Amino acid sequence: MTVTRCTRCILPETFPNITFDDRGVCSYCREVGDVQQLAVERQALQSQLDALFHEAKANPKSGAIYDVIVAYSGGKDSTYTLKLLRERYQLNCLAVTIDNGFLSESTFENCRTIADRLSVDHIFFKPAFDFMRRLYQLSVTRELHVKSAIKRASAICNSCINLVNVHMINVALQNGVSIVAGGYLGGQLPRGKAHIELNRNLMARMRESDLAKYERHLGAVARNYFALHANNADDSDNVICVVNPLVAFDYDEAQIVREITALGWKPPKDTGLNSTNCMLNDVGIAIHQRRHGFHPYEPELAQLVREGRMERSDALRKVETIPSGEVLQPILQRLSLKEEQFEG
Amino acid sequence: MSNNGLVRQKIVEYIEDVSLVSLTEQQIGDGDNLFEVGILDSYGLIELLLYLEKQFAFKLTEEEMASPRLASVEGICAIVAEKAMVAREA
Numbered sequence: 172m173t174v175t176r177c178t179r180c181i182l183p184e185t186f187p188n189i190t191f192d193d194r195g196v197c198s199y200c201r202e203v204g205d206v207q208q209l210a211v212e213r214q215a216l217q218s219q220l221d222a223l224f225h226e227a228k229a230n231p232k233s234g235a236i237y238d239v240i241v242a243y244s245g246g247k248d249s250t251y252t253l254k255l256l257r258e259r260y261q262l263n264c265l266a267v268t269i270d271n272g273f274l275s276e277s278t279f280e281n282c283r284t285i286a287d288r289l290s291v292d293h294i295f296f297k298p299a300f301d302f303m304r305r306l307y308q309l310s311v312t313r314e315l316h317v318k319s320a321i322k323r324a325s326a327i328c329n330s331c332i333n334l335v336n337v338h339m340i341n342v343a344l345q346n347g348v349s350i351v352a353g354g355y356l357g358g359q360l361p362r363g364k365a366h367i368e369l370n371r372n373l374m375a376r377m378r379e380s381d382l383a384k385y386e387r388h389l390g391a392v393a394r395n396y397f398a399l400h401a402n403n404a405d406d407s408d409n410v411i412c413v414v415n416p417l418v419a420f421d422y423d424e425a426q427i428v429r430e431i432t433a434l435g436w437k438p439p440k441d442t443g444l445n446s447t448n449c450m451l452n453d454v455g456i457a458i459h460q461r462r463h464g465f466h467p468y469e470p471e472l473a474q475l476v477r478e479g480r481m482e483r484s485d486a487l488r489k490v491e492t493i494p495s496g497e498v499l500q501p502i503l504q505r506l507s508l509k510e511e512q513f514e515g
Numbered sequence: 516m517s518n519n520g521l522v523r524q525k526i527v528e529y530i531e532d533v534s535l536v537s538l539t540e541q542q543i544g545d546g547d548n549l550f551e552v553g554i555l556d557s558y559g560l561i562e563l564l565l566y567l568e569k570q571f572a573f574k575l576t577e578e579e580m581a582s583p584r585l586a587s588v589e590g591i592c593a594i595v596a597e598k599a600m601v602a603r604e605a
Contacts, residue, residue: 187535188532188535314553316556317534317553317554317555317556317559318534318535318536318553319533319534319535319536319559320556320558321535322535323558333557364565367561370577370580371577372577372578372580372581373560373561373564373577373580373581375581376560376580376581376585377557377560377561378557379550380550380555380556380557380560380586381556381557383550384556
């Protein structure tokens with residue numbers, strides 16, 4: 172079946188709330204400016220980040236060893252983010268990688284190589300696999316997330332993103348660090364924002380709203396992974412700034428890969444077309460496409476095309492091959508899931 | 516339509532647009548907790564705060580950001596009305 176897509180980006184007619192004008196341009200494209208305007212907005216975001224990081228460097232938080240906690244997946248975007256923070260801003264970073272049980276062997280190697288090359292301290296944190304498996308099973312078999320989350324990522328990725336975000340804030344609180352950075356692109360910070368400040372009240376409110384949901388489905392053990400550490404989170408001095416440097420810089424995928432390859436990063440061969448660290452990603456994509464009729468990476472790739480950072484044809488190539496069959500079987504077996512369950 | 520009615524309409528339209536859920540069809544009332552009925556999550560809360568500050572041109576205080584009133588249409592409308600009153604008196 173041929174899908175009608177926006178003539179400017181790549182969003183399909185199946186994307187929620189989308190409409191097209193008489194030139195075939197989608198409503199999401201019409202909300203934003205042209206390539207030049209987006210570049211000006213990006214420059215403004217970059218100035219904000221420059222000020223934020225220079226302040227962090229000039230006035231380090233008393234007693235803190237690190238300037239910033241980096242959510243480091245080992246994939247290309249967070250690797251480039253880490254490089255940017257070290258080389259452009261010379262920040263003292265603590266890189267933290269969550270091992271969800273499905274990281275490619277190449278990812279472990281890349282994390283170690285890059286951490287060494289950039290001289291950063293690095294931690295792997297591996298939640299108990301039984302918990303992660305239950306979390307992913309639930310993500311597939313129940314409506315674990317709000318309906319709008321389908322615009323951000325697959326259900327599996329949304330669960331992982333939530334766990335990573337909470338963990339990074341906890342590491343920041345434990346280390347007395349006030350900045351958390353990541354290679355976030357789609358669905359992890361609201362559009363057009365390069366950073367967000369979370370004060371203690373807002374953190375408490377967010378904790379309350381999401382934790383109850385995870386506890387209801389997964390039991391008390393969910394607190395280990397989705398609760399902010401109360402003593403630190405309630406400290407009135409705590410303000411965490413969550414930063415997404417990539418949205419503020421001109422780059423394209425080829426440039427990122429070229430620069431991080433020079434540091435020794437190698438593209439994994441077992442993580443599919445859209446991930447550069449995780450073997451579970453293709454399962455999330457296959458389920459999402461079948462249930463919702465669009466690819467979960469389409470919003471993120473559409474934005475890159477709008478901004479002129481990716482060729483439309485390259486973005487289409489990434490979303491027009493949907494993983495299925497034998498590619499998914501080993502992962503599904505580890506999750507004790509069957510392809511029939513994709514229909515929901 | 517009164518000013519309060521217009522504010523409510525804007526807020527409901529915003530919530531329905533971003534959440535992909537019709538509050539009327541789902542029989543979600545103005546006093547219902549939008550987190551408990553699966554309309555908002557932590558990401559949605561941040562988006563909502565940014566929307567309110569931009570749309571109604573005010574800055575929320577730390578206490579207001581943590582207010583349980585932000586969980587319902589009724590509570591959000593009340594906060595917007597209070598902020599408008601403070602702005603008028605300033």
